[in-house]
Amino acid sequence: MVKSIIWFRNDLRVSDNAVINYCIENKRKVLPIYIYDPFTSLGSASKWWLKQSLISLDKSLKGSLALFEGEPNKVLLDLVNNHGIKEILWNARYLKDDINQDNDIKNIVKNHDVNCITFHSCLLKNPQNTLKKDATPFKVYTPFYKQQYQDMTYELFNYNTEEIDFIDCKYNEQISKILDSTIKTEKWHQKLLSEWTPGEAGAQKKLKVFLSDGLNGYSEGRNRPDKQHTSMLSAHIRFGEISIREIAKSVEKIKTEDAEVFYKELVWREFSYHLLYHFPHLVDTNLQKKFDNFKWLDNQDHLKSWQKGMTGYPIIDAGMRQLYETGYMHNRVRMIVGSFLVKNLLIHWKYGQEWFWDTLVDADIASNSASWQWVAGTGADAAPYFRIFNPVTQSKKFDPDGDYIRKYVPELKNIPNKYIHLPSELDDKSLIEYGVKLGSDYPYPIVDLSITRERALSAFKKLSKSTS
Ligand SMILES: Cc1cc2nc3c(=O)[nH]c(=O)nc-3n(C[C@H](O)[C@H](O)[C@H](O)COP(=O)(O)OP(=O)(O)OC[C@H]3O[C@@H](n4cnc5c(N)ncnc54)[C@H](O)[C@@H]3O)c2cc1C
Structure with missing residues (x-):
């Protein structure tokens, strides 16, 4: 009977999975594996999710998932040599580096009479x-x-997962024992457990x-x-x-x-x-080349205020705090905080992309990169650079009663709906009545919206002139 490795990557499930369907249809004896490569740049929220997800997958596979740490080509070659493996099966990934890695592996194991088959289930x-x-x-x-x-x-594929035929080997028991030492997570991830059930x-x-x-x-x-x-x-x-x-x-x-x-x-x-x-350079290069000459600002204080949810614009702060507390942010708010960073603060989209990469549980190389380029106006089918979201108007429209703001910016909870979208409009006396002292309990706005809007538009006009 042919022995095959199922190499799980971005397909951590047993249902409707082309690889599993192939193994059952062709009566393969399988070793399901996950290889954790410490050199891949997973964000910290993603690492937490991955860990939980592998525990869940291991359960679905009746404790047969084997976890390895290291460079995939070395791990796979070792397994091929030690277990008489004849096939390595995987679902395709679409990042250039991943494709190159897959091609290298195919070339290496070919000399060992091993066939690699790629499926498409992602x-x-x-x-x-x-x-x-x-x-x-x-x-x-x-x-x-x-x-x-x-x-x-x-x-959808229709198969009975009870028919998966596992190779019995020494790796089968290891996953829970080695997971903690392999994928290191941070303390703040504990709170994610109350929000999500990965798997x-x-x-x-x-x-x-x-x-x-x-x-x-x-x-x-x-x-x-x-x-x-x-x-x-x-x-x-x-x-x-x-x-x-x-x-x-x-x-x-x-x-x-x-x-x-x-x-x-x-x-x-x-x-x-x-x-x-x-367009694999989407990940780190403007799709619209003219933006390569754009004069971004390097203001670390502004970047930190944005990351911490301390900009003085409640909808932005609610979104950034939702992200840090839960590993998630609502899509509309992602667009608002993105526009604010890139257009009002004139900070390069790559800093937003990096922060999201580290903190989002759904951080995805394609969606994150394409969305940041969309927001910044530098992408393919992007919001034009001159479309600048006004966070106060957006907040009034999409969080009219301020419920979202109150949930994540509790220091503003007593401010009436009319003012919650921009508390700095209130005088000091009223603010004290509502239990807020601007500058200590909650920040003054870090920038003026109309001045920074004009600044962005004029920077964009200069760019258009210089490249026309
Ligand atoms: C700056 C920015 C960064 C983003 N980064 C990511 C990211 O790293 N990972 C990610 O999955 N999404 C990203 N998105 C897209 C979107 O915000 C999330 O997919 C969505 O908020 C997830 O919530 P949901 O599952 O409830 O979405 P739903 O509204 O229920 O949508 C269903 C599914 O469709 C897909 N989807 C929805 N909207 C988009 C979109 N605009 N682009 C691509 N796929 C979409 C997602 O897989 C989502 O789960 C980003 C958006 C912005 C503006």
């Missing part, structure tokens, strides 16, 4: 196959959606709750951070704990605007991967 479509009719990549979302995804229907069961529950309580009203409600209308599935999707096909399929027969808008959000993720695959 996206709805392989980005290699989502080109325009003229065989070039899309740069604009709407035609990408219309031509590639609009009328898609999805089939397949947690993901399935989130989908169920969303379909019954969140989907109805999603198209409008998804913009409201004070309401629970979004699925909160992003970290589960990022780690592949639930199949993206399964999510798409769960709404494919619901013919409502809400279901369509939700499906389109899933396709935004596909679009981010499409951009990442075809």
Whole structure:
């Protein structure tokens, strides 16, 4: 019987997984493994999530998941040599470095008579196959959606996971013993435990709750951070704990605007991967070259105030504190805090991208990079640079009663709705009445919105002139 390694990476689930389907259909004897490479730059919230997710996957695999630490090619070669492995199976990743690594491994093990097979279970479509009719990549979302995804229907793999046939070996018992010493996490992650249940069961529950309580009203409600209308599935999707096909399929027969808008959000993720695959420099370079000459400011005090949620703009501070407390931030607020950092503070988007990378449980190389370039106006199909969100107007519109602000900025909880979006509009006497002293309990705004807006617009105009 052929012995195969299932190499789990961004697909930490047993259901609707092309690799597992192949093993069952072809009666493979399998060694499921995860390789933790300490040189990959996972953010600290992601490390915490990964650890919980591996414990959950190990349970789904009846304690058969083997965890290794080190360079994947060395680990795999060792296993090939010691266990008579003939196949290494994995689901594709789409970052250039990952693709290069996979190709290197294929070349190395080929000499040992081992076959590597790549499947596609992390996206709805392989980005290699989502080109325009003229065989070039899309740069604009709407035609990408219309031509590639609009009328898609999805089939799921149907197999009995009881039929997975594991190789019995010494690694099977190790995971819980070595996880703590392999993936180091920090103390502040303890609080994430009360917010999230990483793993397949947690993901399935989130989908169920969303379909019954969140989907109805999603198209409008998804913009409201004070309401629970979004699925909160992003970290589960990022780690592949639930199949993206399964999510798409769960709404494919619901013919409502809400279901369509939700499906389109899933396709935004596909679009981010499409951009990442075809423009790999998206991760660290402006897609619009003219921004390479942009004069960003290097103000560390402003950056720190932004990171800590101490800017004096309550919606920004609520978002940044939600992020630090829960490892998550509502999408609308991600756009507002992003615009504030890049446009009002004129700080390079890469600092925002880095902070999100470290603190988001759903930190995803494609969605994070593409979204930051979108917010900054430097990306492919991006918000134009001159569109600058006003955080106070946005706050009044999307958190009208200040519930979201009060939850994460409790020092403002007694301020009436009318003023909660900008408490510095109140005089000192009224502020004292509401229990807030600006400058000590809560900061004065760190910048003036209209001055910084004009500054950004004029910097942009200069850039346009110098490059036209
Ligand atoms: C500056 C910035 C950075 C971001 N960084 C990330 C990131 O690192 N990882 C990440 O998954 N999302 C990122 N997003 C996109 C979006 O904010 C999150 O996917 C969403 O808030 C997750 O919440 P949810 O699962 O409840 O979303 P829902 O509204 O329920 O959407 C369902 C799923 O669709 C996908 N999705 C939704 N919106 C987007 C989008 N704009 N781009 C790509 N995929 C989307 C996600 O997988 C999400 O789980 C970022 C957005 C911005 C503006």
